[in-house]
Amino acid sequence: MRIILDPGVTFHREALVRLAELPHPILMPVVAFAERVRHLQRDGFDVEAFRRTLRRARVQVEAMTEEHALRYAGRLVDDEAGRKTSRDAFIAGHVGTDDVLWTTHAADFVKLGLRRDQIVEIG
Numbered sequence: 001m002r003i004i005l006d007p008g009v010t011f012h013r014e015a016l017v018r019l020a021e022l023p024h025p026i027l028m029p030v031v032a033f034a035e036r037v038r039h040l041q042r043d044g045f046d047v048e049a050f051r052r053t054l055r056r057a058r059v060q061v062e063a064m065t066e067e068h069a070l071r072y073a074g075r076l077v078d079d080e081a082g083r084k085t086s087r088d089a090f091i092a093g094h095v096g097t098d099d100v101l102w103t104t105h106a107a108d109f110v111k112l113g114l115r116r117d118q119i120v121e122i123g
Contacts, residue, residue, distance in 0.1 A: 003057060004094050007036035008104030008123070010050070015048055015102065015122045016057040027062040028054065029094040031087055068093035072112050090110060 005028040019026050040047050054061070062080050072092035073086070088108050095101050095118060103109060106121040 002099045003031065003088065004091070004101045005032060006088075006097055006101060006103035006105065006109075007032045007039070007089055009102045010036055010053075011104070012122050014061075019059070019102075020051065021058040026059045027094065028059050029091045030061055030063050030067070031090045033061045035087060055070065062094060064090060064093070070105065072114075 002025045003019065004008065005019075005026065006044075010028075011106050030047065037047055040050055069090060072089040073093070074115055085108060088105075089112055091107055092114050095114060097100065100118055100120055101109060101114060102120045104121065104123045106116075106119045109119055110116055
């Protein structure tokens with residue numbers, strides 16, 4: 001089992017501390033990382049400090065493969081709602097059969113088709 005992180009989880013310091021204590025590999029999809037970096041830069045925060053926080057929590061940023069991109073993208077409807085959830089689909093694409101996604105928006109991932117038992121809601 002691997003733990004996959006949605007960017008919202010990184011707003012919760014206690015979740016990151018808890019993650020670092022778990023024996024499982026912890027991954028943040030590169031699209032989730034990019035989304036969080038965008039927020040940090042917009043708000044004037046130190047991106048390098050964020051990267052150090054991820055390293056302390058043993059979080060590895062995982063590149064997107066074609067398989068990741070295709071896993072949930074076909075379920076998106078080409079409308080405003082689909083465009084708003086496209087990043088979530090690319091994040092969900094990293095979640096394998098035995099993996100668990102930690103997120104602050106479980107309902108969005110259930111709508112995409114992720115199994116509820118694969119989702120840990122934080123916050």
